[in-house]
Amino acid sequence: MAQKYITYNNLLTLLDELGKDYEVYTPVKKGEQRFYRKYAEPADDIVIGEVRPFEPLKAFFSPAREKVADGFKPDIPHSENKPFAIVGVKACDIKGLKVQDHVFVDHDYQDPFYIKMRSQNLIISADCTCSIDTCFCLALGTKPFPQEEFDINLSKVDDGFVAESGSEKGDELIARCSRLFTETGEYVLSKKETQRRRVTREVEENIKKNDVPAQERLGGVIDKNYESDMWKDEAKTCVECGACNTVCPTCHCFLLYDQKNEERMARFRMWDSCMVKDFARVAGGANPRPRLWERLRNRFEKKFDFFPKTADMYACTGCGRCISACPAKIDIRKVLKRLANAS
């Protein structure tokens, strides 16, 4: 699909158009953070570009709390909500979606709830136009601009965007709203590339400054450091809040929870945290990971040992959310550095 140009005002018209079929979300900026907000009308705080929002994209595909069974009825509990059109999605979150896809779609068993969201939702992603200190996507092999899994990707150039379709849905949307798009010229395309190079360089500098190892250096590091004292050391300040899991775009674990009403069976699933003591405890009381440092090690083992061995990818996107979210200042970059440097 050839690339088109869309002005900011036309993009807003496109969002209105999308509002007929979707619940549209865009990132907005509050202070130094970005959050997703339901789009209603043009507003000054909307930012399409910049860096990833506070919340991980997974919230749109497997909500923090969701009903998964209603009585003994075989059907999938039905929701009246329109599907989501999520605008301004970042490349790191798309990598997160690939991990989630592996768990819920490309596996021995399929999850009908996730699959429904995945097939109905629309993703309008956007290149990062800057980086923040915690960004290290490139170390995990993700470039700061989306290259796959989007319906339309936007690259900000001047007062508008270069729009590239990445799916049939994207093609159709651009065709249907062709009046909102114009042709691109060499000028905008080269500006797009220049910007991509500039942001890539910024992230490279981040990685260098923080001495984050590239993923090529992470092979086998968990096995090698399994008995290391570093886990106790790193976990010293952890308060077991689970924030690292909640904000992580790849963490997928959940808890099945039944409504406390004996007359009416209703089952929900809620995000769960492997940092919490009872996560792996069996009913009889045995707990394979009673100590906090064992659970911290387990979190890294899942991301940097289990996933590469079973899904051929690290379950880390380099988004840096866990660094910002952790009240104990546990820094994944530092842990990875220690892992890679120990021999």
Add this chain to the structure above:
Amino acid sequence: MHHDIENPYRPIETEVIEVITETPNIKTLRLRPKERISFVAGQFIELTVPGVGEAPFTPSSRPAEKDIMEVTIMKVGKVTERIHQLNKGDIVGLRGPLGKGYPIDSFKGKEILVVGGGCGLAPLRSLMYELFDRITDFKRVYYRAGCKTAKDFLYKEEIGGWAKRPDLDLRLTVDEGGSGWQENVGVVTTIMDGIQMDYASGIAVVCGPPIAMKFATKKLLELGFKDENIYLSMEKNMSCGIGKCGHCRIGTYYACKDGPVFTYAQIKNFPNIWD
């Protein structure tokens, strides 16, 4: 396009048709699911008490019996406590069967040593029924079981009946003897010696509390069983049962879908498998 995927989280409505008290803290429920469920020994199910929650159990009944399933349940937590209050006629929910059971076809023509302890005798009963149903397929079946005391022994009378079978070599033990116990006293490994079988080609099936499995496995290895011929039932905190919720990971596997039955060869290199 994907709308024909069944909801993997909804339980099937199931009637409790009988409650059997086995020991002071163990009961067996006879269950009749409203939809037919067929399982192989070693697979597990999730049992829902409406309004309370769900917990994993391994059926203890004859897999060939297709309309009824029995589950033997020890009172250990919130859900099992509520299960122990269930009566005939109550409605519960059932999901499954889940996971992989024993690959019995691959045991054909071989000698099989079944080693069980405590609550592990429940899933093993289901296996024994399946072995009995096709006993001539196997060269010889050996059964070695132990419990803490005679009064904790599951299915005492039934197992007593098996002792008379000419096609089964059976020995029982209790950790603490007394009150008329006639057989061996000691942990289960004390009755694993002196079996006249070819260990190197034999199949071993072990099910019981982790500590018992650990020592039984050690013993089997000393006797000369091969890693890939030792089948273990790994108890983990199973919830979703389909490899999604993340609770039951063991190394590079999920116990719920890749197990709960694993060979020792599959898991021996993972750290802390017995914890």
